Amino acid sequence: MEEQMKKWLEPFSTTDGKPSTLATMQEQVKEWIDQDKIDVFLGYKMVQGHPLPHFFTKSNLGEVDELISGQARYSLEKIATKIAAETPDIKIGLMVRDCNQRALNVLYVWNQLNPENVETIHLNCCPSKLKKHADCSYLEPEKAAVYKKKVGIDNNMDVEDAEAFNMEQRFQRWMYEFSKCIKCYGCRDICPVCFCKECSLEHPELIATGTLPPEIPIFHLVRAVHMGGRCIDCGLCEDACPVDIPLRLLYRKVNATVQDEFGYETGTHAGQSPFNLLGDEVTLEPKPL
Amino acid sequence: MDYKIIPSVCSYCGTGCGVLFQVMDGKLTDTLPMKTHPVNEGKLCIKGWNLHEHVVSDKRLTTPLIKKNGEFQNASWDEAIQTAAEKLKGIVKAHGPDSVGILTSAKITNEENYLAQKFARAVIGTNNVDHCARL
Numbered sequence: 001m002e003e004q005m006k007k008w009l010e011p012f013s014t015t016d017g018k019p020s021t022l023a024t025m026q027e028q029v030k031e032w033i034d035q036d037k038i039d040v041f042l043g044y045k046m047v048q049g050h051p052l053p054h055f056f057t058k059s060n061l062g063e064v065d066e067l068i069s070g071q072a073r074y075s076l077e078k079i080a081t082k083i084a085a086e087t088p089d090i091k092i093g094l095m096v097r098d099c100n101q102r103a104l105n106v107l108y109v110w111n112q113l114n115p116e117n118v119e120t121i122h123l124n125c126c127p128s129k130l131k132k133h134a135d136c137s138y139l140e141p142e143k144a145a146v147y148k149k150k151v152g153i154d155n156n157m158d159v160e161d162a163e164a165f166n167m168e169q170r171f172q173r174w175m176y177e178f179s180k181c182i183k184c185y186g187c188r189d190i191c192p193v194c195f196c197k198e199c200s201l202e203h204p205e206l207i208a209t210g211t212l213p214p215e216i217p218i219f220h221l222v223r224a225v226h227m228g229g230r231c232i233d234c235g236l237c238e239d240a241c242p243v244d245i246p247l248r249l250l251y252r253k254v255n256a257t258v259q260d261e262f263g264y265e266t267g268t269h270a271g272q273s274p275f276n277l278l279g280d281e282v283t284l285e286p287k288p289l
Numbered sequence: 290m291d292y293k294i295i296p297s298v299c300s301y302c303g304t305g306c307g308v309l310f311q312v313m314d315g316k317l318t319d320t321l322p323m324k325t326h327p328v329n330e331g332k333l334c335i336k337g338w339n340l341h342e343h344v345v346s347d348k349r350l351t352t353p354l355i356k357k358n359g360e361f362q363n364a365s366w367d368e369a370i371q372t373a374a375e376k377l378k379g380i381v382k383a384h385g386p387d388s389v390g391i392l393t394s395a396k397i398t399n400e401e402n403y404l405a406q407k408f409a410r411a412v413i414g415t416n417n418v419d420h421c422a423r424l
Contacts, residue, residue: 039290040290040292047294048296050296050307050323050325050326051325052294052296052309052323053294053309054294055291055292055293055294072324072325072331073324074321074324079292079311082311082313082318082319083290083292083313086290086313086314087290090290182334182335183335184332184333184334184335184337184338185335185338186322186332186333186338189338190321190322239324239331240322240331240332240333242332242333242334
């Protein structure tokens, strides 16, 4: 535990290549708040031995000295969205890793946050195929156990590997994974890009209620379909899943389809999404019915 | 605008998952799983995810109730404790201590559970002590 705590408090580096330390980040935040560039800053602070999201404002400016990078990854942008929904003109500063930035881009696209009211400080992020070196330890893949490997889907598989099973095997394996679902809605609740007021997953006419596991595979496939062009592959859903369903892999497949069909790489920019026709300009031709 | 994250422990069952309450302008709005908590490691069940709801629920009792003339009526704590004590005394006197059973809870602390069994054994005089996790 002590070693882990030390790791959380270690200096971080910025994504623009400049080495940075906690102190420069704290200075930057203080400056922004002092000059009214931002009203609040969302970062992390050690509370009772846990790195927790923390709200820094002018009234608690002294606490900025306790600002840390916090290797436990919470969806700060989801908190920002909730704050902005209550106070639309508030200027928010955020500590972001790559995944947070992708989520912000999607939230800009869907008008949940106004990019003009958001300032970001970039942090080094979690390990991925694109980025081997990383500070965030939370997504270091857990090894799948023997039984899961035998009858289920290993969460660390690539889409291609998962598709290599024959049709019958693949269906059985995914159904095994879905059958573990306890319908906690954690995947939806933690998701930074899930913001709908009404959710299909709670619609009794779309998904039958009253049993566990929920109606499978429809429960998970409805969510998967809705993740097309939305999922930014942050992995928070899989992290929050109490039964280890390989959700990230499932949504990767959906997003790959979106990329193939529309050439849209979700989260990489804040431009028009093929699914959002409410922008300034409609770029898609509706197909004849 | 004031926003706070308050760490706590889920009160639904005895597992003891770490939760974070989101408090916006003094109002409890959401519950999040605590990522670094050794018990739940960032996961929660559906009850934990909705923990804030029983705090802000309209149905939540904010005062003790005593049944008078077949109807529940608001009462003070002194009144409620007095009534419970009198009724318990009356039952023990009429039917003996073993006519009373004490059910404790997984949701309260170890110390409170200790006190509950002590109350059963030393005050009431019965070994009828059980626990909600066995119900």
